[in-house]
Amino acid sequence: MNGPEAEIIYDPKPDLAAPRKLLKGIFQDLFFSGRELAWRLFVRNLRGMYRQTLLGMFWIFLPPIANTAIWVFLRSRNVFDFSLGDSAEALRVDTTLYILTGMILWQSFVDGLQMPLNSVSSNRGMIGRLNFPREALILEGLYDLFFNLFIRLLLLVPAFAFLGGSLHFGLLLAVPLIFLMVIFAVGLGLILMPFGTLYHDIPRFISIALPFWMIITPIIYYLPNQSPASLLNWFNPASPLLVASRDSLLFGGTEHVAATLVFGVLAIPVFFLGLVVFRVAIPAIVERMVVT
Amino acid sequence: MQSNQNILEVDRVWKKFCRNLRRAMWYGLLDVGNQLKFSRPSLPPRDLLRAGEFFAVKDATFSMQPGECIGLIGPNGAGKSTLLKMITGLIRPDSGQIRIRGRVGALIELGTGFNLQLSGRENIFINGTVLGLSKREIDRALEGIIEFAELGSVIDDPIKTYSSGMRMRLGFSVAAHLRPQLLILDEVLAVGDVRFRMKCFQHFNDLVQQGTSIVLVTHAVSMLPRVATRVIVCESGRIAYDGEVQKGLTIYEQGLVEQASQIGNRADQHWTNARIVDAKILDDAGQVRNEFQTGETIVLRLELECEQTVPNARVIAAVGSPGAETIASMSTPYQNFRFDLSGGKTFVELKLDNVPLLLGAYFFDVSLYGQQLTDFCHRRSGIGGFRIIGPAIDVNGNGISGLIKFHHKWHQVEPDEAVKKKRGRVTAPWFVLKLLLCDRRRLTAATTASAARSTGSAARSSACSTTSAGTGATA
Numbered sequence: 138m139n140g141p142e143a144e145i146i147y148d149p150k151p152d153l154a155a156p157r158k159l160l161k162g163i164f165q166d167l168f169f170s171g172r173e174l175a176w177r178l179f180v181r182n183l184r185g186m187y188r189q190t191l192l193g194m195f196w197i198f199l200p201p202i203a204n205t206a207i208w209v210f211l212r213s214r215n216v217f218d219f220s221l222g223d224s225a226e227a228l229r230v231d232t233t234l235y236i237l238t239g240m241i242l243w244q245s246f247v248d249g250l251q252m253p254l255n256s257v258s259s260n261r262g263m264i265g266r267l268n269f270p271r272e273a274l275i276l277e278g279l280y281d282l283f284f285n286l287f288i289r290l291l292l293l294v295p296a297f298a299f300l301g302g303s304l305h306f307g308l309l310l311a312v313p314l315i316f317l318m319v320i321f322a323v324g325l326g327l328i329l330m331p332f333g334t335l336y337h338d339i340p341r342f343i344s345i346a347l348p349f350w351m352i353i354t355p356i357i358y359y360l361p362n363q364s365p366a367s368l369l370n371w372f373n374p375a376s377p378l379l380v381a382s383r384d385s386l387l388f389g390g391t392e393h394v395a396a397t398l399v400f401g402v403l404a405i406p407v408f409f410l411g412l413v414v415f416r417v418a419i420p421a422i423v424e425r426m427v428v429t
Numbered sequence: 430m431q432s433n434q435n436i437l438e439v440d441r442v443w444k445k446f447c448r449n450l451r452r453a454m455w456y457g458l459l460d461v462g463n464q465l466k467f468s469r470p471s472l473p474p475r476d477l478l479r480a481g482e483f484f485a486v487k488d489a490t491f492s493m494q495p496g497e498c499i500g501l502i503g504p505n506g507a508g509k510s511t512l513l514k515m516i517t518g519l520i521r522p523d524s525g526q527i528r529i530r531g532r533v534g535a536l537i538e539l540g541t542g543f544n545l546q547l548s549g550r551e552n553i554f555i556n557g558t559v560l561g562l563s564k565r566e567i568d569r570a571l572e573g574i575i576e577f578a579e580l581g582s583v584i585d586d587p588i589k590t591y592s593s594g595m596r597m598r599l600g601f602s603v604a605a606h607l608r609p610q611l612l613i614l615d616e617v618l619a620v621g622d623v624r625f626r627m628k629c630f631q632h633f634n635d636l637v638q639q640g641t642s643i644v645l646v647t648h649a650v651s652m653l654p655r656v657a658t659r660v661i662v663c664e665s666g667r668i669a670y671d672g673e674v675q676k677g678l679t680i681y682e683q684g685l686v687e688q689a690s691q692i693g694n695r696a697d698q699h700w701t702n703a704r705i706v707d708a709k710i711l712d713d714a715g716q717v718r719n720e721f722q723t724g725e726t727i728v729l730r731l732e733l734e735c736e737q738t739v740p741n742a743r744v745i746a747a748v749g750s751p752g753a754e755t756i757a758s759m760s761t762p763y764q765n766f767r768f769d770l771s772g773g774k775t776f777v778e779l780k781l782d783n784v785p786l787l788l789g790a791y792f793f794d795v796s797l798y799g800q801q802l803t804d805f806c807h808r809r810s811g812i813g814g815f816r817i818i819g820p821a822i823d824v825n826g827n828g829i830s831g832l833i834k835f836h837h838k839w840h841q842v843e844p845d846e847a848v849k850k851k852r853g854r855v856t857a858p859w860f861v862l863k864l865l866l867c868d869r870r871r872l873t874a875a876t877t878a879s880a881a882r883s884t885g886s887a888a889r890s891s892a893c894s895t896t897s898a899g900t901g902a903t904a
Contacts, residue, residue, distance in 0.1 A: 147518055147527040151464045177558045185546040266537035268518040269559055331461045335454045417464040424446070424520045425457045 152417045163272060163412050171273030178273065179280040197288045201240040208240075208357045209233050230387050234293075234300040238386055239356035241289045242318065242379045245282060247347060249322030252278040253330040253415065254340055257422070264419065265426040271419050272412065275327070282319055293386070307389025311382050314401070318378035321404035325374065327411025331418035335425060355380055360393070370396045378404065435530070436611050436642045437493040437516065442525035444486040444511050445478055452481045485511040487666040489525075495610065498633065498643040500653040500674065502681045503663030504688060509646045512663070513537070513615055516644065531610030534560065536601075536617050545589035549580055549599055552588055556603045570606040577628075578602035598625060605632050612636065615646045630655050650678055651752055654824040675788050679816050682790030685751035689792065690811035700807035703735035703742065703770050705797050708813035711778075719815045723787055723834050729779040729813050731795060739770040741800040746779050749811075750791050753832055785833045790816045 152159045187193045212232065256274045257264065264271065296302065333339035354375045361367065370376045370393050377396040384391035391397055447453040456479060478484070486508040493499060501509050514520045516527055517535040543552050553574055557567040567574075575584050578598040580591075588596060601617065633643060633656045645657060653660065653674060660677025662670040662684070670680045712718045713726040721727055729746060747758040759779065761767065768777065793813040797806040822830040 145518065145529045145533070147515060147521055147529075148525070149521055149523055151466055153465060173564060174558045177555050181544050181547060181551070181555050184551075185544045188546045263559065265519065267559060268533075268535060269561065331458065335457045414461075414465065418461045420519070420521045421457050421460040421464065423514075424460075425453055 153413075159413065159416065163409075163416055166270035167272040167276055167412070171270035171276055174269060174273040175276035175280060178277040179284075182277070182281065183284070194288065197285050198292055201237065201244050201289055201292070204240045204244075205233065205237040208236050212236075212357070230302060231300040234296050234302050235359075235383075235387065236357050237296055238293060238383050239379070241286075241292065242315065242382055243351060243354065243356050243375070244289065245286045245315070245319055246322045246375050246379055248282055248285065249319045250326045250329075251340075251343065252282060252323055253326040253411070254333040257330060257334050258340075261426060265423050271416070275323070275412070275415065279319075279323065282323070286315070286319065302387065305389035307385055310390070311385035314378055314382040314385055314397070317401050317404040318382055320408045321374070321378055321400065324404065324407035324409075324411035327408070327415045330411075330415055331422060334418075334422050350375060356383075367393065367396075374400070377401075434494055435492040435528075436495050437530075437644075438526075438528040439489055439491050439512070439516070440526045440528070442486055442489045442512070442515060442522045442527060443484060444508075444515060444520070445482045445523050446485045446511070447479070447482045449481040452479075456482070484666050486515070486522075489666075489668050491661060491668060491671055493611075493642050493644070495531075495642055496637055496640045496658075498637050498645060498656050498658050500650070500657035500660045500677070501644055501646045501663065502648075502650055502653070502660060502677070503669075504685060506665075507663035508666040509663050510615060513613055513644065513646055517613055529611060532608075533611045533613065534604070534609030535613040535615075536560075536604040537613075537615045543588055543596065543600070546587055548587055549578075549584040549591070550575075552599070553584075553603055556600065560604060562603075562606075574599075574602045574606050577605060577632075579625075594622070601629060605629070608641075610641060612641055612643045614643065616648070626652075650681060653678065654822070654830075675821060676818075679788060679790055679818060682751045683814065683816055686790045686792045686811055686814040689751065690814060692811070697807070697809050702737055702799070702806050703733060703739045703797055704807040705731055705795055705809045705812075706734050706774070707732040708793060708795060708809065710813050710815045720818050721784065721815060722819045723785065723817055724783055727781045727784050727815060729781070729793055729795075731777045731779075733770055733775045733777060733797060734773070735770040735775075735806075738772070739799050739804075739806065741767045742770045742806075743767065743798045743800070743802075744777060744779075745796045745798070747794045748781075748786075748791055749794055750789055750832065752789070755794070756786070756791070756832060784817075785835065786817050787829065787832055787834055788817050788819070788822050789832065790814065 187196065190196060192199070209232065253275065256278045260274055263269070264274075293302070297304070329339060329343075333343075350373075353369060353373055355369065356379070360370060360376075360380060370380060377393060377400040380393055381391040381397040381401075384393075447456055489508075489512055491499075501513065503509050511520070513535075514537075515522050516529070517533065517537070519537075543556065547555070550571075553571065554564070554567055557570075557574075558564075562570070575581055578595075578601075580595060580599060583591065583595070588599075591599070604617075630652070633645075637643060637656070637658070643656070645653070647653065657674050659672065660670070660674045660681075661668055662677050662681045664684055669684070670677050709717055709730045709732075710719050711728040711730055712721070713728070715728070731744065731746075733742075743761045745758060745760045747755045749755045761777075768775065791814070792811045794808070794810045795812060796808045798804050799806060822828060824830045
């Protein structure tokens with residue numbers, strides 16, 4: 138429902154013809170009109186999601202634990218070469234802790250990337266039949282992402298205690314970096330959303346590409362700050378903020394300052410660009426829902 | 430169109446779709462791209478369709494004032510739902526403009542946003558928020574919603590334990606407690622049982638009385654006169670009629686009759702020996718007409734022809750309406766009317782005196798047989814369409830309504846007379862009981878008298894059946 142006394146005009150003019158109105162609408166729906174709906178949807182999903190499971194919220198922890206266990210096992214059998222270049226010694230923490238931290242962050246990046254597409258797909262019925270602030274779905278997805286991330290990060294407390302992680306002030310830097318990483322991933326997901334909703338090849342391709350993408354992201358190995366290895370950090374959008382967040386958590390700082398700064402500064406504009414794409418794409422997508 | 434009092438103005442709106450899935454996806458991407466342009470692109474002319482596209486809505490224009498309830502009707506694919514989706518802002522027009530002044534509530538499907546694992550109460554909050562109610566508004570309306578849905582005892586049980594009717598009641602109840610200035614309802618009147626449906630109608634009437642405007646899309650058109658103050662009939666994407674409810678319904682039904690006739694024509698191509706060439710509707714004076722008043726005489730004239738002689742042919746003609754299918758069926762053998770079809774054309778007429786049909790569109794389904802029903806010749810469906818255009822009906826209990834007008838008379842019976850009649854009915858068994866209790870002599874005498882009476886009655890009954898057989902023969 139629209140607010141009282143509002144005059145609404147629907148016509149074919151593109152939203153970007155009036156960019157101020159468009160941005161105002163996005164902010165209004167994301168932070169005001171859609172806030173309560175997002176919270177209710179989040180609580181609904183949380184209550185409903187694990188209600189019919191034996192392990193309950195343990196399912197939030199399971200993917201990074203399982204992935205870490207697999208890679209630690211493979212490494213212990215020397216199936217995978219942990220070193221990249223000659224910097225294996227640069228790793229100053231326990232490898233299990235190193236991989237687990239990377240896995241938790243990677244999982245959040247992947248969840249962020251897939252969230253807009255999954256959200257539109259699972260709320261298809263609602264989007265096609267009701268005119269509500271659609272940004273509420275994104276806000277709900279963000280609540281969900283940060284909640285899961287927080288729960289997963291709790292895993293690091295015992296991991297730090299038992300595997301010898303050290304605490305330092307630089308660890309606080311991880312908070313904004315992780316936030317920017319998630320926002321960046323969601324922004325990319327939002328830009329991909331129209332393509333992925335119209336062409337189901339995109340989500341299929343993403344699910345196939347993810348394992349390879351994970352391998353070229355420095356999660357299970359150390360990334361030296363020397364060319365050509367460091368180029369990986371520049372050409373892999375998942376890498377810079379993930380590496381910086383992980384390094385901040387484990388070492389209190391990162392060697393990859395330039396890439397971190399560039400991608401950190403890019404993260405928020407990418408997120409807002411994603412929101413614009415999401416907003417203007419929804420009517421065209423709803424139209425195709427009629428056809429499909 | 431420019432009045433400031435209008436709550437809704439739809440101005441020359443066009444919308445195109447593409448049925449080909451692959452093309453539709455590609456056009457979807459192009460449309461998203463067009464929307465992402467900063468400058469206003471030159472909009473494609475509304476008559477310029479890309480390959481595979483068609484117009485689902487063509488040049489729709491209408492406006493609506495507060496307190497109006499518009500019934501938006503039309504056959505499937507007429508563009509009703511597309512128009513509604515544009516009014517609710519779900520999709521954009523390709524040309525034209527929609528202007529809405531006020532708070533809009535739309536109910537395209539009941540129960541959107543229900544989570545089956547959660548309780549009815551939890552779902553009320555979720556569903557209410559999805560429909561735009563604030564927490565305070567939901568808190569205030571909560572008891573009313575539960576009471577309206579009649580789910581007081583099970584409201585804290587998970588929704589998955591509810592029947593589909595219960596879920597619909599809950600969804601409607603949440604929506605019913607919205608207080609929008611414009612309420613848009615798409616096919617939601619089919620909820621629950623008749624009693625609950627009547628309750629919904631009452632609620633709509635209350636809303637309209639309070640100044641809420643309602644746009645109602647439904648195929649259950651017989652219900653419309655209860656709530657609608659105006660009807661818009663859509664046909665092939667265009668607004669074919671906008672105005673008075675009864676006339677709109679008749680036009681809608683006429684459209685259905687014509688559609689059925691076209692389908693029938695395609696299906697009725699095959700015939701053996703003889704065929705029904707044409708059917709005309711005439712009035713009492715033999716003039717071709719297709720609009721009548723209830724109580725007038727209607728004549729169906731059939732033009733038949735044959736390839737080879739068909740002796741003792743028979744015809745069955747059924748009057749139908751889009752809403753009720755067959756209303757009455759009449760055959761020639763019923764009146765011992767037989768005719769031969771031989772060379773050239775044969776005309777047969779069916780005259781219906783004092784037609785009791787009420788407002789609406791009607792048609793004939795006609796079948797032609799030889800001497801036996803197994804000698805099938807030809808069948809034509811949906812032919813001889815005609816409309817009853819008056820007198821007006823009233824569904825609010827102040828007149829007559831339905832399909833047929835009976836010759837009827839109401840009158841009051843005095844209580845004494847009613848009691849007397851009732852006593853008369855109980856006298857016979859009481860008399861038998863008395864007989865059983867009385868002495869043999871009186872019993873014998875009574876039995877003799879009763880036997881004499883029953884003999885007389887049997888004789889009378891026999892005479893009656895002969896008469897009726899005679900009547901039948903005469904008929």
